[in-house]
Amino acid sequence: MLHYPSVRLSIMVFVLSSSALSFAATPTDQAVINSITNLNASQATPAKAIMIDYMKEVRLLSGELAYLSGVTFENAGRNFWGGYILTRPKLKQSRILEFGGQANDFTVHTVQYRAKPIDLIEIESAGSGQGQVSQTTDLVYFDGWKAKIIVTAESSSDPGRFSEKLGEEDCKMGGEIVSSLKILSASNEVIKTIQSSNACKNAKVTTKTEKIKIVL
Numbered sequence: 001m002l003h004y005p006s007v008r009l010s011i012m013v014f015v016l017s018s019s020a021l022s023f024a025a026t027p028t029d030q031a032v033i034n035s036i037t038n039l040n041a042s043q044a045t046p047a048k049a050i051m052i053d054y055m056k057e058v059r060l061l062s063g064e065l066a067y068l069s070g071v072t073f074e075n076a077g078r079n080f081w082g083g084y085i086l087t088r089p090k091l092k093q094s095r096i097l098e099f100g101g102q103a104n105d106f107t108v109h110t111v112q113y114r115a116k117p118i119d120l121i122e123i124e125s126a127g128s129g130q131g132q133v134s135q136t137t138d139l140v141y142f143d144g145w146k147a148k149i150i151v152t153a154e155s156s157s158d159p160g161r162f163s164e165k166l167g168e169e170d171c172k173m174g175g176e177i178v179s180s181l182k183i184l185s186a187s188n189e190v191i192k193t194i195q196s197s198n199a200c201k202n203a204k205v206t207t208k209t210e211k212i213k214i215v216l
Contacts, residue, residue: 015202032087032094036042041096049074056108058119061143064090070104079127099128102126109183113216133157139181150214151190153179188214
């Protein structure tokens with residue numbers, strides 16, 4: 001008889017521990033899709049025909065742990081197949097973000113801000129049309145659901161207008177811009193590099209750099 005209370009207590013502790021572990025576990029793909037609160041933002045047909053390509057844990061500004069997913073919207077238009085979903089297990093909710101288009105890649109950088117770790121995310125968007133291609137990389141952090149943009153790097157490729165005289169696009173009228181971001185975690189700074197030229201082969205490339213202080 002004296003052993004029963006301790007047995008019940010052990011069982012209770014085990015159940016609570018198992019529940020806590022389950023709550024903290026990475027959500028399944030289906031759990032993410034079923035918890036979306038703005039399904040009207042889905043580019044998929046039907047709306048829940050969403051493929052989770054990969055998922056990473058991210059820390060919000062408040063310290064809350066969430067999950068960011070790069071996704072593919074099935075049966076979407078050519079410029080709208082890619083996107084992102086932010087999942088917050090604490091709220092048991094997910095939301096489709098405004099980034100994507102023809103991209104669903106992101107990179108997570110952990111920095112120390114005011115002695116606390118926070119994740120900054122390089123998140124990509126892209127589109128194309130009429131021979132032109134554009135890509136945007138935004139460095140963001142999440143304040144709750146809101147993605148706050150720190151800096152944006154824009155890249156584009158334009159072959160130039162068609163020339164009747166040349167019988168092809170005039171590369172001198174086109175342009176190539178390649179922008180990139182380098183996060184300096186130790187100093188909480190970002191180096192933005194922009195390389196630009198016309199669209200001709202072996203064209204002269206101009207490089208500009210800019211240092212941005214990370215302020216949240």
